Amino acid sequence: MHEIPVYSTDLTWIALRLEGLEETIIYHLIERIQFCNNSAVYEAGKSGFEGEASRSLLDIRLMYHESMDARFGRFEVPEERPFNANLPHVMRKVNLPDYPIHLEDFDTVNLTNKIKQTYIAILPVICRSGDDGQYGSSVEHDVYTLQAISRRIHYGALFVAESKYITDPGRFDVLIDSNDTDKIMEALTRKEVEEKIIRRIREKVEIAQSKANRDIRILIDPETIVGFYRDTIIPLTKEGELLYLLNRKR
Amino acid sequence: MHEIPVYSTDLTWIALRLEGLEETIIYHLIERIQFCNNSAVYEAGKSGFEGEASRSLLDIRLMYHESMDARFGRFEVPEERPFNANLPHVMRKVNLPDYPIHLEDFDTVNLTNKIKQTYIAILPVICRSGDDGQYGSSVEHDVYTLQAISRRIHYGALFVAESKYITDPGRFDVLIDSNDTDKIMEALTRKEVEEKIIRRIREKVEIAQSKANRDIRILIDPETIVGFYRDTIIPLTKEGELLYLLNRKR
Numbered sequence: 001m002h003e004i005p006v007y008s009t010d011l012t013w014i015a016l017r018l019e020g021l022e023e024t025i026i027y028h029l030i031e032r033i034q035f036c037n038n039s040a041v042y043e044a045g046k047s048g049f050e051g052e053a054s055r056s057l058l059d060i061r062l063m064y065h066e067s068m069d070a071r072f073g074r075f076e077v078p079e080e081r082p083f084n085a086n087l088p089h090v091m092r093k094v095n096l097p098d099y100p101i102h103l104e105d106f107d108t109v110n111l112t113n114k115i116k117q118t119y120i121a122i123l124p125v126i127c128r129s130g131d132d133g134q135y136g137s138s139v140e141h142d143v144y145t146l147q148a149i150s151r152r153i154h155y156g157a158l159f160v161a162e163s164k165y166i167t168d169p170g171r172f173d174v175l176i177d178s179n180d181t182d183k184i185m186e187a188l189t190r191k192e193v194e195e196k197i198i199r200r201i202r203e204k205v206e207i208a209q210s211k212a213n214r215d216i217r218i219l220i221d222p223e224t225i226v227g228f229y230r231d232t233i234i235p236l237t238k239e240g241e242l243l244y245l246l247n248r249k250r
Numbered sequence: 251m252h253e254i255p256v257y258s259t260d261l262t263w264i265a266l267r268l269e270g271l272e273e274t275i276i277y278h279l280i281e282r283i284q285f286c287n288n289s290a291v292y293e294a295g296k297s298g299f300e301g302e303a304s305r306s307l308l309d310i311r312l313m314y315h316e317s318m319d320a321r322f323g324r325f326e327v328p329e330e331r332p333f334n335a336n337l338p339h340v341m342r343k344v345n346l347p348d349y350p351i352h353l354e355d356f357d358t359v360n361l362t363n364k365i366k367q368t369y370i371a372i373l374p375v376i377c378r379s380g381d382d383g384q385y386g387s388s389v390e391h392d393v394y395t396l397q398a399i400s401r402r403i404h405y406g407a408l409f410v411a412e413s414k415y416i417t418d419p420g421r422f423d424v425l426i427d428s429n430d431t432d433k434i435m436e437a438l439t440r441k442e443v444e445e446k447i448i449r450r451i452r453e454k455v456e457i458a459q460s461k462a463n464r465d466i467r468i469l470i471d472p473e474t475i476v477g478f479y480r481d482t483i484i485p486l487t488k489e490g491e492l493l494y495l496l497n498r499k500r
Contacts (some may be wrong), residue, residue: 072390097383140322211453211457217270
């Protein structure tokens with residue numbers, strides 16, 4: 001085991017970091033699907049929470065959780081982007097390693113709205129339908145899962161984009177100046193890497209569940225997580241890479 | 251996959267519920283050990299948190315997290331016992347299935363102090379020594395792990411004790427009235443079940459890590475989790491069973 005830098009522009013290190021985040025996403029998804037879909041917790045006005053007439057229970061939980069996290073310094077970290085604006089200020093000094101990211105404001109690359117939308121949309125596919133009344137546990141696990149997905153997407157967006165940029169700044173500057181998003185996306189795409197990730201995800205989900213007792217643990221179909229990676233996590237990461245390059249300070 | 255009742259006095263159901271909580275504990279421990287021991291976060295007065303001169307960073311995080319959880323209703327649930335007293339009141343109606351627990355106050359069975367102590371004591375064994383500066387992430391994962399361990403211990407304590415009690419109330423009443431804790435503990439102990447749990451934990455930890463990329467994921471020695479189950483989780487569960495019986499309403 002080497003000491004891998006937290007931040008780097010070396011694509012090998014970055015890929016390893018991204019790979020290390022896969023277990024976290026998979027674990028959290030498996031924990032979430034132990035509960036039913038519980039669609040009421042995503043509906044505005046149905047939270048049953050005192051003084052909260054309009055937000056969904058998930059949105060209330062996200063606000064509480066991120067308010068706490070903001071005080072502890074989570075969002076000082078480039079790849080930790082909040083789902084909420086106007087959070088409390090940080091109450092401790094955060095040790096941040098040097099990072100090779102060139103943005104005025106980290107939140108110019110913030111894909112949390114789309115992450116939340118796509119995540120809520122996948123729940124009826126991966127969870128048992130219906131309502132088991134376990135609303136508090138459902139939104140608790142939703143927050144953990146959303147944060148894990150968000151970290152993976154934003155880490156990839158920022159660091160992969162920067163590492164690709166510095167391989168050929170002249171070429172990227174031309175594409176950025178001409179706002180040629182198709183060509184930029186083409187330059188960012190590596191199909192064979194995406195396919196390798198997909199295969200690895202499938203295998204990890206299968207292994208993670210292989211010793212679970214089916215009398216008590218609910219299993220997830222690996223293909224649904226694979227599909228979520230392929231259709232949501234990877235495309236949103238690339239969308240973030242594009243946003244990064246278009247907003248990169250020179 | 252059957253529908254298993256959340257609460258029951260059937261030892262088969264209870265054992266399955268307890269088994270289902272094992273993955274959660276294992277996942278969280280694996281996530282925590284991705285960071286160094288970071289012993290400073292457990293030392294009073296070293297939090298660096300504004301306005302917090304005396305508590306450790308973990309204790310501050312636990313207080314923030316449990317204050318949020320209390321508002322969402324976590325501690326209305328019998329097996330969710332808080333590490334803090336004087337938490338805010340619940341702000342939503344919690345759907346709680348009927349539970350066969352006979353206590354005036356759930357917190358007469360609250361082992362959180364011992365859980366926190368033994369957990370902090372195991373960290374230097376399971377984490378890489380030293381300090382990686384990732385204090386916020388360390389205490390975040392500590393809280394998740396502590397809550398998972400606590401849920402397992404308190405669920406086991408309450409429901410296993412009640413299920414054993416009702417197999418022979420007369421015998422238990424005599425032991426309880428004579429305050430014969432040794433005999434009660436003897437009546438609560440099933441060595442062969444404990445050994446089965448231990449074997450299963452070892453296997454689950456091995457499997458959980460079998461596809462991890464060792465270049466980026468730090469692995470945990472299954473024997474350390476096995477030891478933690480054997481020397482801490484199982485004994486504290488039995489201590490909780492004893493407390494339950496001694497405080498059981500008749």
